[in-house]
Amino acid sequence: MIEKIRKKLERMRDHFIGYPCNADLSHLEDLSPLFQFPINNIGNCFDGSGYLVNTLEVEREVVEFFFDYFHLENGFGYITNGGTEGNLFGLYLARENATKTPIVFYSDSSHYSINKSIKILNLKEVRIPSDPTGEIDYDILEEQIANFAETHSIIISANIGTTMTGAVDNIQKILSILNQVEEFYIHCDAAFSGIFLPLLGKGKEFDFSNQISSLSVSGHKFLGSPIPCGVALCRKELVEPIGLKVEYIGTTDFSISGSRNG
Structure with a gap:
C-alpha cells in the first residue's frame, strides 16, 4: 500500500503546476529519524509543556526569528497548521479584545479562509470590492467604516x-482611514507574500513597525515545508483574554489547534 501511494504521489508531483509549494524535497531525507518519535508541540513554546516529547525549543527559535524579521517587540507567536489557522487566530484575538460589537472589513479578493473564520467566530462583516489589481477599494472602505465606527470595534x-x-493592501492608507476611529484592530494575511517582501525591502510597509495587531504567514507556500504549516504572530498583550491554563500539560495554551506537529 505504501509503495502504491508513493508511486501515485510521484506521478502527481511531476505533472502538476499552479500551486505555490516546493516539489523537490529530496534534501529532507535527514529528517526521517525524527519520525521514530511521537512529537507533539502541545502548549506554547515560551512556557514549555508537560508533554516532554516535543521540539518547543526549536519552535521558539523559529518564532523569535520572525519577531525580528517583522520588527515585533514584546510579541507572541506559534507555528500553526497553515494560513487558515493563522487567520482564524488573528480574528479570534480581535473578537476577544473588542470592547464593542466587533465587525470585520475585508476585500472580495481575500482568501476564502477569512470568510470561513468570520463564520466560525460568528462575526459581523462588510465585504469591500477590490480594484482590478485585487487591492481593496479604499474609498468604499472609508465610507463603510464611517457607518460603524462609533458603535462597533473595527477589525x-x-x-x-x-x-x-x-495584490498588497496599503497599510498606511488603511491607517489614515482609521485615524479618527476610537478602536480598531488590523490583521495581516501575509500567507502569500509576507515572507519574501521584506527581502525586496518592502517589509516595513506592513510589519509591526506599523500599528497592526497580528500577522500570519505560510511555511509551505514560499519556504517549501513538506508539511503544511504557518506562523501566527501578535502583540503579546492581545493573547491574555484567550489563554487556557491546562493542568495536565502544565502550561497555558493560546493556540487554536492544541496538539501540533513538532
Whole structure:
C-alpha cells in the first residue's frame, strides 16, 4: 500500500503546476529519524509543556526569528497548521479584545479562509470590492467604516498578497482611514507574500513597525515545508483574554489547534 501511494504521489508531483509549494524535497531525507518519535508541540513554546516529547525549543527559535524579521517587540507567536489557522487566530484575538460589537472589513479578493473564520467566530462583516489589481477599494472602505465606527470595534483583515494577483493592501492608507476611529484592530494575511517582501525591502510597509495587531504567514507556500504549516504572530498583550491554563500539560495554551506537529 505504501509503495502504491508513493508511486501515485510521484506521478502527481511531476505533472502538476499552479500551486505555490516546493516539489523537490529530496534534501529532507535527514529528517526521517525524527519520525521514530511521537512529537507533539502541545502548549506554547515560551512556557514549555508537560508533554516532554516535543521540539518547543526549536519552535521558539523559529518564532523569535520572525519577531525580528517583522520588527515585533514584546510579541507572541506559534507555528500553526497553515494560513487558515493563522487567520482564524488573528480574528479570534480581535473578537476577544473588542470592547464593542466587533465587525470585520475585508476585500472580495481575500482568501476564502477569512470568510470561513468570520463564520466560525460568528462575526459581523462588510465585504469591500477590490480594484482590478485585487487591492481593496479604499474609498468604499472609508465610507463603510464611517457607518460603524462609533458603535462597533473595527477589525480590518488586510491582504499582503492575494491568491490570484498577489495584490498588497496599503497599510498606511488603511491607517489614515482609521485615524479618527476610537478602536480598531488590523490583521495581516501575509500567507502569500509576507515572507519574501521584506527581502525586496518592502517589509516595513506592513510589519509591526506599523500599528497592526497580528500577522500570519505560510511555511509551505514560499519556504517549501513538506508539511503544511504557518506562523501566527501578535502583540503579546492581545493573547491574555484567550489563554487556557491546562493542568495536565502544565502550561497555558493560546493556540487554536492544541496538539501540533513538532
